[in-house]
Amino acid sequence: MSKKKKNRSAIKDHKHINKTLVAPMNTLPVPLNFTSWGEERLCEMLWAALVLVRLSRNEATRAFGAVVSLGEKYRELDKKRLGNKFDLSVTGMSVNSESILEDAVAALRDFSPDNHILRPLLLLDCLPEKARWQAAINETPADSDWQLMGEAIGRCLNHQSQEATDIRFVTVAFETALGLVCLPQNDEARQIADEFAAYPYLPEETLRRVRPTIRSFESAVRTRKYCKTKFTDEYWPEVFKKTHCAMIVGEETATSSSIAPQQFEKLRALVAQHYVDTLVGPAVDPKLDTIFGATLYGIRCLRELCETTSIRYGVAGKALLRALLEIRINLAYLVKSDADDLWVKYRRYGASQAKLALLKLDLVEGSLPTSLSEDTLESIANEDIYQEFIDIPLGSWSGEDLRKLSEKSGTKDDYDKFYGWASTFVHSHWCAMRDSEFTTCMNPLHRLHRVPRAKSRQLEDPLPDSVHLMNEIFKTLESQYPGISPRFSIETQAV
DSSP, X not given: OOOOOOOSOOGGGSEEETTEEEOGGGXXXXXXXXXXXXXXXXXXXXXXHHHHHHSOHHHHHHHHHHHHXXXXXXXXXXXXXXXXXXXXXXXXXXXXXXXXXXXXXXXXXXXXXXXXXXXXXXXXXXXXXXXXXXXXXXXXXXXXXXXXXXXXXXXXXXXXXXXXXXXXXXXXHHHHHTTOOOXXXXXXXXXXXXXXXXXXXXXXXXXXXXXXXXXXXXXXXXXXXXXXXXXXXXXXXXXXXXXXOOOOOOOOOOOOEEOOHHHHHHHHHHHXXXXXXXXXXXXXXHHHHHHHHHHHHHHHHXXXXXXXXXXXXXXXXXXXXXXXXXXXXXXXXXXXXXXXXXXXXXHHHHHHHHHHHHHHHTTOOSSOOTTSOHHHHHHHHXXXXXXXXXXXXXXXXXXXXXXXXXXXXXXXXXXXXXXXXXXXXXXTOHHHHHHHHEEEOOOGGGTTOEEEOSSOOOOOOOHHHHHHXXXXXXXXXXXXXXXXXXXXXXXXXXX
């Protein structure tokens, strides 16, 4: 899978404090005041979003210019208050006793004489001073206006989109017209002023630099003037109640590659025979048993992964990928250390876990669990030494976590690629539940909330990654007991 262009801070940019990687923005020396474009500021600029959806961009730019120019008028009328009481937000225009609401509506009427651009606003019971809006617009809303409102919100919901940036520029331009935006007297500030004056008619290369500046200015202006209002609190619940959820039913991912079933039988038989050929006597050989046992267990995990689509593309697929990764790292660590006592320790730890499970069965009241066999546990716990002489370590077998083992064994790349996300499914973290069981409501008026899927999502294909890990396990086996060169290969099928 090819990498996408990154627009995020790297791991190295995070500060490691205790057991937390602290995000760069959370290390700033000043406290942050959060506001949300999608939750708070967009609905306050809903009128501007409606302009964008009803007009071409050139016409919308002209319409915005007509409204922004009102700032010069009110700047002259309100010199003593420095324009602070004037605001182009829905609430700001509604509560202002001056005629800014009526002037703005009248300015926009020139661009839609047959059907006023702002008519969908009249659908809202929560619209501040609705009677004033009704008198100014002087039309009756239709049910089809919900679609226009949804499209307006949808096109502007992403705070970095071109449409959202255009709306945010309106706020900055109006503040400038009121005389509230002041820049220092230097070349850089003059360049910003010139570029703002020419926006959006600038070369694309210049726009790439100007757009983030506009968004920064708007955030500063809005944080200073208001955060939440009664309208922002009531808008989203009302449109949620009055409109329906919309979901896209996606197609299941086709299985385009697989492992031929005969590969499993062939390679397992090959490994098993190589074990028999390598065995020199009946005495316990922890190294031999562990390497061959890990390889055979890995083949089983890979085979189970391929048995059905529901396993391969389900939670079990992630768990099996994680199991193969642990085999790969533990085996590489044991081989690199290659100490007799470490091989014994690994084997003895397995026996201790069988003993622990067996002892916990003694505490069970009522029927025993069906997912294990008491006879099997007892056999494994006593296989090498009587269980009464086996201690039970309560940590990992090595005393270190898997990441440390991967660093010491030279398998950190595989750990970084496969451990984190696969583990979220094994541990049932929220992100795994979100990915598997929920989809996103596509009604923009519902602000991208979650909706349970009709059936669980088919997850991404773990087969290529699993084959990579299995073949690395084969390499480890071959490095210690040469004589065979087993490998799995993936066959591509026509879809």
